[in-house]
Amino acid sequence: MRNMTFAQAIEDSLAYAMEKDSRVIILGEDVHMLRVNLFSRFGKERVRSTPISESAFLGAAVSAAMSGLRPVAEIMMVDFIAVAVDALINHAAKVDGFTNGKWQVPLVVRAACGGGYGDGGQHEQCLWGWLAHIPGLSVVVPSNPGDAGGLMLAAIKENGPVIFCEHKLLADYWLDYLGSGGRDTVSFSVPEQGQRGAVPDTWEAVPLGRAKILRDGSDITIVSVGVGVHRSLEAAVLLDNNNIRSTVIDLRSIAPLDAECICKSVAQTKRLLVVDEDYEQFGLSGEIAARVLENQITIKYGRVCTKTTIPYSRKLEDETLPSTEKIVNTALLLMKD
Amino acid sequence: MNIDLWPLYKQMYKSRLFEEAVIKLWDEGLISGEMHLGTGEEAIMAGIVDHLIDGDALALDHRGTSPMIMRGVDPILLLKEFIGSPDGLCGGMGGHMHLFSKEKLIASSGIVGASGPAAAGFALTAQYLKNGNIAVAFFGDGAMNQGMLMESMNLSVAWNLPVIFVCKDNDMAITTVSSKVTGGNLKERARSFGLNDYSVDGNDVEEVWEAAGKAIQKSRKGNGPSYIHATCFHFEGHFLGDPLLRVARQPVKEMKQMAGPLMKSTSKIAGASVIKRAVSLGSIVSILGKTVKNELFSRKDPLTLARSKLEKDKKRLQELEDEVKNEIIKTVSACVEQA
Numbered sequence: 001m002r003n004m005t006f007a008q009a010i011e012d013s014l015a016y017a018m019e020k021d022s023r024v025i026i027l028g029e030d031v032h033m034l035r036v037n038l039f040s041r042f043g044k045e046r047v048r049s050t051p052i053s054e055s056a057f058l059g060a061a062v063s064a065a066m067s068g069l070r071p072v073a074e075i076m077m078v079d080f081i082a083v084a085v086d087a088l089i090n091h092a093a094k095v096d097g098f099t100n101g102k103w104q105v106p107l108v109v110r111a112a113c114g115g116g117y118g119d120g121g122q123h124e125q126c127l128w129g130w131l132a133h134i135p136g137l138s139v140v141v142p143s144n145p146g147d148a149g150g151l152m153l154a155a156i157k158e159n160g161p162v163i164f165c166e167h168k169l170l171a172d173y174w175l176d177y178l179g180s181g182g183r184d185t186v187s188f189s190v191p192e193q194g195q196r197g198a199v200p201d202t203w204e205a206v207p208l209g210r211a212k213i214l215r216d217g218s219d220i221t222i223v224s225v226g227v228g229v230h231r232s233l234e235a236a237v238l239l240d241n242n243n244i245r246s247t248v249i250d251l252r253s254i255a256p257l258d259a260e261c262i263c264k265s266v267a268q269t270k271r272l273l274v275v276d277e278d279y280e281q282f283g284l285s286g287e288i289a290a291r292v293l294e295n296q297i298t299i300k301y302g303r304v305c306t307k308t309t310i311p312y313s314r315k316l317e318d319e320t321l322p323s324t325e326k327i328v329n330t331a332l333l334l335m336k337d
Numbered sequence: 338m339n340i341d342l343w344p345l346y347k348q349m350y351k352s353r354l355f356e357e358a359v360i361k362l363w364d365e366g367l368i369s370g371e372m373h374l375g376t377g378e379e380a381i382m383a384g385i386v387d388h389l390i391d392g393d394a395l396a397l398d399h400r401g402t403s404p405m406i407m408r409g410v411d412p413i414l415l416l417k418e419f420i421g422s423p424d425g426l427c428g429g430m431g432g433h434m435h436l437f438s439k440e441k442l443i444a445s446s447g448i449v450g451a452s453g454p455a456a457a458g459f460a461l462t463a464q465y466l467k468n469g470n471i472a473v474a475f476f477g478d479g480a481m482n483q484g485m486l487m488e489s490m491n492l493s494v495a496w497n498l499p500v501i502f503v504c505k506d507n508d509m510a511i512t513t514v515s516s517k518v519t520g521g522n523l524k525e526r527a528r529s530f531g532l533n534d535y536s537v538d539g540n541d542v543e544e545v546w547e548a549a550g551k552a553i554q555k556s557r558k559g560n561g562p563s564y565i566h567a568t569c570f571h572f573e574g575h576f577l578g579d580p581l582l583r584v585a586r587q588p589v590k591e592m593k594q595m596a597g598p599l600m601k602s603t604s605k606i607a608g609a610s611v612i613k614r615a616v617s618l619g620s621i622v623s624i625l626g627k628t629v630k631n632e633l634f635s636r637k638d639p640l641t642l643a644r645s646k647l648e649k650d651k652k653r654l655q656e657l658e659d660e661v662k663n664e665i666i667k668t669v670s671a672c673v674e675q676a
Contacts, residue, residue, distance in 0.1 A: 181578015
């Protein structure tokens with residue numbers, strides 16, 4: 001095993017994929033600096049800096065993928081994907097369906113997401129549920145270095161479009177680039193287990209759509225992704241002190257969704273708590289509840305999600321994003337008869 | 338139109354001192370996130386904003402502090418917003434990238450290019466109401482490649498909307514040299530949409546003021562939208578803590594972190610040919626070199642130029658600067674006490 005940061009793991013896995021497969025190219029704004037190590041090693045034909053033209057380069061990445069390349073297109077922040085979402089919703093996601101499965105779009109879209117560093121509501125969204133809403137798009141949200149590298153490899157090997165969401169609290173260079181800017185007078189609640197950890201000596205793909213059970217407990221099932229997984233694990237320890245035993249599931253992929261894993265667990269615990277940093281309404285948390293109900297499992301249900309536009313003020317932001325405290329309180333409510 | 342440089346310089350000086358205070362507060366950790374300053378853009382802002390009247394609208398990008406100050410937004414409200422105070426301009430909800438003033442018809446966006454369509458919409462209302470008002474869009478050279486901005490230029494010409502599109506060109510889009518990812522010539526591009534076009538040295542407030550006066554007068558009279566191309570230089574790079582500037586200012590400290598992984602990766606066996614790798618490294622060095630060169634030698638300060646023309650009346654200049662200094666000191670202390 002090797003030890004790496006979340007960001008290093010993604011880069012190492014990408015380098016591994018680029019080494020094995022010359023069809024893999026990277027394109028996006030400022031990638032000559034953001035991916036300077038890959039740029040210097042693989043050259044400007046394979047690590048291509050773009051103008052600020054998301055709809056042009058994401059649209060082009062779709063048809064480049066259709067014609068033999070395996071592009072990894074970078075949208076600097078997932079919020080900016082709104083500018084170019086036509087390429088994904090109406091094109092990348094549809095080609096397989098329109099051609100009755102004859103033509104695929106092996107595209108990876110890398111997007112930084114998430115809040116917790118005071119950048120405001122146009123720069124800290126998650127939007128993964130919004131993207132996962134579209135049939136034909138896969139969406140992954142790793143929570144630790146090992147999964148980040150493994151899911152990146154799986155995303156590159158996948159024959160359809162995959163959105164790879166990397167949380168800015170986990171990918172340390174984002175936090176330096178966008179959050180602290182090199183100053184040491186600000187601090188962020190970075191989950192250590194997510195920011196750095198063990199990765200395999202040789203990368204292997206982590207299959208899409210397979211959740212991971214991180215701890216087993218018989219009273220309540222807590223389901224989350226990304227940074228939410230770490231907040232949930234912290235909450236589980238506090239719940240232990242109250243004699244409440246919780247299962248924590250890291251979904252890793254949102255689409256495809258490992259509903260089977262969730263259902264198996266809640267069939268035992270009868271209580272489900274979804275922790276999702278993305279918006280509450282019409283999203284992942286509601287979808288999970290629907291899947292459980294469709295399986296005719298009767299449960300008590302709660303969720304801790306983002307309900308409003310994310311405030312700029314660090315204090316208001318903290319109150320808006322899911323926190324360990326909110327998870328514990330909601331779990332305690334679910335434990336009441 | 339006769340230019341009066343005094344009020345223009347006052348605006349520029351006020352904006353500069355305010356933003357210098359912002360640098361300090363950001364360094365101290367009182368301001369969070371990405372802070373994009375307009376130091377170096379003051380002549381463009383002052384030269385344009387001076388022509389605005391009640392009811393004119395501003396569509397701003399992520400660098401909105403300077404035009405907000407010059408349009409008369411209360412600097413205390415602004416600074417309180419930056420430190421996330423509940424009694425800031427937007428109640429601490431928007432922050433420095435998302436500044437709004439409904440009273441003064443000012444809307445900002447952190448989405449590159451979004452000021453184009455926003456200004457077109459403000460101008461549509463003005464045209465519909467026949468109130469003689471106009472709308473200004475501020476954006477950078479990087480935004481010129483954004484589809485929505487080009488679409489809004491076309492729409493404004495097609496509908497003869499009273500919009501002034503202002504491109505603040507410093508030839509850098511974060512760490513990318515804009516001209517390397519831009520086809521053709523930006524002024525010709527604007528002209529080909531049918532926009533009236535003006536080209537100015539954005540460091541020279543008098544030049545900006547004169548061009549803006551003509552463009553705005555045309556729009557007010559219903560003679561269509563204009564494009565003003567103004568060159569400038571950003572003293573603080575893209576944002577505070579700009580990675581290129583950090584390397585330029587503290588090469589030993591910053592290169593230590595960058596050099597190790599870079600050399601390790603570049604010397605891996607699989608990858609591009611040696612020549613291609615050398616070209617890549619060369620282009621990184623050249624971007625860093627451009628930053629260092631700008632930092633050391635090429636920096637033109639719009640305030641220095643304006644001030645040099647006012648120095649013959651030393652007493653008045655001193656009084657003006659003292660007055661502005663006092664105002665900024667009061668602003669900062671009103672906000673910092675609270676923080």
